[in-house]
Amino acid sequence: MTEARESAGPNGTTHARHAPGTPCWVSLMVHDTAATQDFYGALFGWEFQPGPARLGPYARAFLDGREVAGIGQLPPDRNLPIAWTPYFAATDADHTAETVRLSGGTVGVGPLDAADAGRLAIASDPSGAVFGIWQTAAHLGTEITGVPGTPAWNELVTRDTESVVKFYKGVFGYELEPTVSADFDYVTLHIEGRPVAGVHGVGNALPRDRGPHWLTYFETAEVDEAARLVARLGGRLVRAAHDSPHGRVATVADPEGAVFSLIHAVS
Structure with missing residues (x-):
C-alpha cells in the first residue's frame, strides 16, 4: 500500500515536478471551510493560506511551510458527497481529459485554468469514482511526503x-x-x-x-x-x-x- 513512499529524512521528502500519472495533490470540498480547517489543523498541524479562487473560496494547507493539500467550499446549493479527491499529474490536462472521455470516463469540470497555478479537470472513471487531473504551472502539488x-x-x-x-x-x-x-x-x-x-x-x-x-x-x-x-x-x-x-x-x-x-x- 505505501510502497510509493520515497525514503525520507526527519523532515520528509520534498518533491519537484511529478511524473505524469503520479498522484500529486489531494483536495477536499466542504460546506464549512472554517470548521474543516480547524479540524485538520488540530489533527495534522496544518496551517492555511488562500489559494486560487477560480472554483470558489479555496485554501491550501501547509505543513512546516510546504504545501500538502487543499480545502475548498462547495456552493450552498450543491448537495454533493464530501470526499477527498486525488489529483494525478498530467503534461497536458486537455489531452488527458479527452483520453478520459474516449476511454469511457466522464469529465465533470474543466479543463480550466486555476489562475497561474496550473490547469485542472475533475473526472470520473467508468465506475463513477471521482479523481482530478493536474497540469502544473506555478503550483507543483504536494511538496512533502513521508512525515x-x-x-x-x-x-x-x-x-x-x-x-x-x-x-x-x-x-x-x-x-x-x-x-x-x-x-x-x-x-x-x-x-x-x-x-x-x-x-x-x-x-x-x-x-x-x-x-x-x-x-x-x-x-x-x-x-x-x-x-x-x-x-x-x-x-x-x-x-x-x-x-x-x-x-x-x-x-x-x-x-x-x-x-x-x-x-x-x-x-
Whole structure:
C-alpha cells in the first residue's frame, strides 16, 4: 500500500515536478471551510493560506511551510458527497481529459485554468469514482511526503479491479502489478517501475452509500491516538485501528463525513 513512499529524512521528502500519472495533490470540498480547517489543523498541524479562487473560496494547507493539500467550499446549493479527491499529474490536462472521455470516463469540470497555478479537470472513471487531473504551472502539488500529516497513498476502492484497471492504464500509462490471491483482489499501479497507487476490488463489501471511490491515506506518528483525536474533534471511527503488512491503519471520517485513512507505515 505505501510502497510509493520515497525514503525520507526527519523532515520528509520534498518533491519537484511529478511524473505524469503520479498522484500529486489531494483536495477536499466542504460546506464549512472554517470548521474543516480547524479540524485538520488540530489533527495534522496544518496551517492555511488562500489559494486560487477560480472554483470558489479555496485554501491550501501547509505543513512546516510546504504545501500538502487543499480545502475548498462547495456552493450552498450543491448537495454533493464530501470526499477527498486525488489529483494525478498530467503534461497536458486537455489531452488527458479527452483520453478520459474516449476511454469511457466522464469529465465533470474543466479543463480550466486555476489562475497561474496550473490547469485542472475533475473526472470520473467508468465506475463513477471521482479523481482530478493536474497540469502544473506555478503550483507543483504536494511538496512533502513521508512525515506525519502528509498524504501517504491513494487507493481506489471498487467492486473488482478488472473492470477499471484498463481504464487507468489507458489514460495514464500505468504498469500493472496484480496481487495473486484467491481472496484478495488488488492491483498496484506503477510509473517507471515505482508504485504510485492501488486498486482494491472488494466485491459486495463496497459501501452501498458511497459506491466506487478513491481513498486517501495520511501518515501519522501514532494511529490509535490519532483515531481517538478524530473522535474528540467531532469526527468518527469507520474502521478500528489494525495491523497490516504495510503498517498500522485506521479509517475515519471528518465532521462533514469525508472518509480517509490514517497509517503509520513500516519502512
